[in-house]
Amino acid sequence: MAMKPTGKRLSAQHVFYRNTHAKLPVITHGKGIYLYDNKGNRYLDGAGGAAVVCLGHGNRRIIEAMHEQAGKIAFCHLSAFSNEPILELSNEICKLTPEGQNRVYFTSGGSEGVETAIKLARAYHVERGRPQKFRIISRSISYHGSTIGALSMTGHHKRRAKYLPMLIPFPRISTCYCYRCPFHLSPKSCHIECAWDLERAILADEPETIAAFIVEPVIGSSAPAVQPPPEYFRIIRKICNKHDVLLIADEVMSGMGRTGKFLAMQHYGVTPDMSVISKGISSGYFPLGAVLVHRDVFKVIQRSRTGKFIHGNTFAGNPLGCAVGLEVLKYLNEEKLIERVEVLGKYFSTKLKKLKRHPFVGDIRCLGLLAGIEFVRSRKSRRPFFPDWEVGDLVAQRCRENGLYVYPGGGSMDNEAGDHILLAPPYIIQEKELDLLVEILDQSLAEVTRELEIRLEELRKNPPGKVLPMPRRRR
Ligand SMILES: Cc1ncc(COP(=O)(O)O)c(C=O)c1O
Numbered sequence: 001m002a003m004k005p006t007g008k009r010l011s012a013q014h015v016f017y018r019n020t021h022a023k024l025p026v027i028t029h030g031k032g033i034y035l036y037d038n039k040g041n042r043y044l045d046g047a048g049g050a051a052v053v054c055l056g057h058g059n060r061r062i063i064e065a066m067h068e069q070a071g072k073i074a075f076c077h078l079s080a081f082s083n084e085p086i087l088e089l090s091n092e093i094c095k096l097t098p099e100g101q102n103r104v105y106f107t108s109g110g111s112e113g114v115e116t117a118i119k120l121a122r123a124y125h126v127e128r129g130r131p132q133k134f135r136i137i138s139r140s141i142s143y144h145g146s147t148i149g150a151l152s153m154t155g156h157h158k159r160r161a162k163y164l165p166m167l168i169p170f171p172r173i174s175t176c177y178c179y180r181c182p183f184h185l186s187p188k189s190c191h192i193e194c195a196w197d198l199e200r201a202i203l204a205d206e207p208e209t210i211a212a213f214i215v216e217p218v219i220g221s222s223a224p225a226v227q228p229p230p231e232y233f234r235i236i237r238k239i240c241n242k243h244d245v246l247l248i249a250d251e252v253m254s255g256m257g258r259t260g261k262f263l264a265m266q267h268y269g270v271t272p273d274m275s276v277i278s279k280g281i282s283s284g285y286f287p288l289g290a291v292l293v294h295r296d297v298f299k300v301i302q303r304s305r306t307g308k309f310i311h312g313n314t315f316a317g318n319p320l321g322c323a324v325g326l327e328v329l330k331y332l333n334e335e336k337l338i339e340r341v342e343v344l345g346k347y348f349s350t351k352l353k354k355l356k357r358h359p360f361v362g363d364i365r366c367l368g369l370l371a372g373i374e375f376v377r378s379r380k381s382r383r384p385f386f387p388d389w390e391v392g393d394l395v396a397q398r399c400r401e402n403g404l405y406v407y408p409g410g411g412s413m414d415n416e417a418g419d420h421i422l423l424a425p426p427y428i429i430q431e432k433e434l435d436l437l438v439e440i441l442d443q444s445l446a447e448v449t450r451e452l453e454i455r456l457e458e459l460r461k462n463p464p465g466k467v468l469p470m471p472r473r474r475r
Pocket of ligand 1: 110254
C-alpha cells in the first residue's frame with residue numbers, strides 16, 4: 001500500500017529527545033527495508049533501527065498476530081497467571097539454543113535482560129551457600145545497557161562519565177580486539193593473551209567475590225562486529241569453570257540470527273550459563289527481551305528453600321509481546337532467514353571491501369548481517385580522528401542526506417577516540433539492495449573524505465598552539 005507524505009506540521013516542543021538539539025526527520029511509515037518521512041523522503045534502513053528490525057517494516061503476518069492476540073488478551077500479570085504465547089515461545093526458543101540452555105526468563109528489553117542476568121548470577125551463588133560472590137567482570141570496550149547495573153559493566157566512557165559516582169566499581173579486562181590488540185600482539189602468535197586476562201583479573205583481587213563474567217560474543221555498538229579468534233571462548237569457559245564464575249553472553253545485538261547463527265556464541269561451540277537476547281526477538285514490533293538460562297542455574301533456584309527468584313518487571317512475559325516474538329520466530333524458521341543471513345553476510349562482506357578505496361576507512365568487519373566500519377586518520381598508524389570531530393556522526397549525516405540510515409558510534413579505540421558506523425540491515429534484504437546500500441555509503445564516504453581532507457589541511461597549516469599573525473588593521 002503506497003502512502004502519501006502526511007505533510008502534517010507537528011510541533012516537537014514537548015518531546016524530550018535524548019539529543020535536545022536534534023531536528024529529527026518524522027517517520028510516518030515503513031515498508032520492507034525502507035523508512036519514509038512526512039516530507040516524502042525515503043531511507044534505506046541500513047542499521048535495522050539499531051540491529052532490531054530483522055523482518056523489515058510492515059510485515060503483515062506479525063501485524064495480524066499482534067492484532068489477534070490483542071483481541072484475545074493483551075496483558076495479565078505473570079506473578080499470578082501464565083499465558084499461551086509465553087509457553088509456546090519459550091518452547092520454540094529452546095529448540096534453537098545449545099543443549100542445556102533450556103529455561104527462558106522474559107524481559108521488556110536488553111538492559112532489563114542484563115540486569116536480570118546479573119541478579120540471577122548473584123541469586124544462584126547465594127542459594128549455593130556462596131554469599132560472598134557478587135562482583136561481575138566485564139570487558140573494557142563494551143556496551144551492556146543504560147540502567148545503573150548494566151552501565152556499571154559497560155566500558156564506554158562517554159556513556160558513563162556523568163554517572164560515575166552512581167556506578168558500581170566492577171573490574172574490567174581487556175577486550176579481544178585484534179585490529180587494536182591491547183597487548184600489541186599478532187593473532188598468529190599471541191596465545192590469546194586477552195582471554196587469560198580474565199584469569200589475571202579474577203586472581204588479582206578477592207577471587208572468591210567474583211560471581212560472573214559478561215561479554216558480547218561479537219561486539220555491537222562499542223566496536224561493531226569485532227570477533228574473537230576461535231579459541232577465545234573455549235579458554236574463557238575453562239577459566240570460568242575453574243573459578244566458579246558464571247559466563248553470561250550478552251547477545252542483545254548479536255543474537256536472534258544477526259550473525260548467521262541463532263546465537264553468535266554458537267560460532268565458537270561454547271555454551272554460556274546465560275545468554276541475554278532482545279532486539280531481533282520481536283523485530284521491533286514490541287519491546288521484548290529474554291534471558292536464556294542453563295538448567296544447572298535454574299535448578300539451583302528451583303531447589304532453593306522458597307524456589308523463588310526475587311526479581312520481576314511488570315511487562316515481562318506479557319501475552320502480547322510473546323505472541324509477537326512467537327510469530328517472528330516462526331517467520332524466521334519458515335523462511336529460513338537465519339541461514340539466509342549466513343549466505344548474505346558473505347556477499348555483504350565482499351561488497352563492503354570495496355570501501356577500502358577511501359583513505360580514512362581503517363577496518364571493515366562483517367559477520368552475517370552485522371558489520372562495522374572503523375575510520376582512522378592514518379591507515380598505517382591506525383590513529384583515530386579527534387573525538388570532537390565526531391566522524392561517525394558526520395558519515396551518518398551524509399548517508400542520511402543520501403537516503404541511507406546507518407548507526408554511528410565512537411570510542412572504539414579507548415572508549416574516547418575511535419569512530420565507526422554499524423550496519424545491520426533487515427534479513428529480508430536482497431543482494432541488489434545490499435549493492436544499493438554499499439553504493440550510497442561509497443558516495444557518502446567520498447563526500448566525507450573531501451570534508452575531512454580540507455579540515456586536516458587547515459590543521460596542518462594552523463596546528464593548535466601556533467600563533468596566527470594578527471590581521472593588518474585597515475587605515
Ligand atoms: C549488547 C547490548 N547489550 C545491551 C543493550 C541494551 O539494550 P536496551 O537498549 O534494549 O536496553 C544493547 C543495546 O544496544 C546492546 O547492544
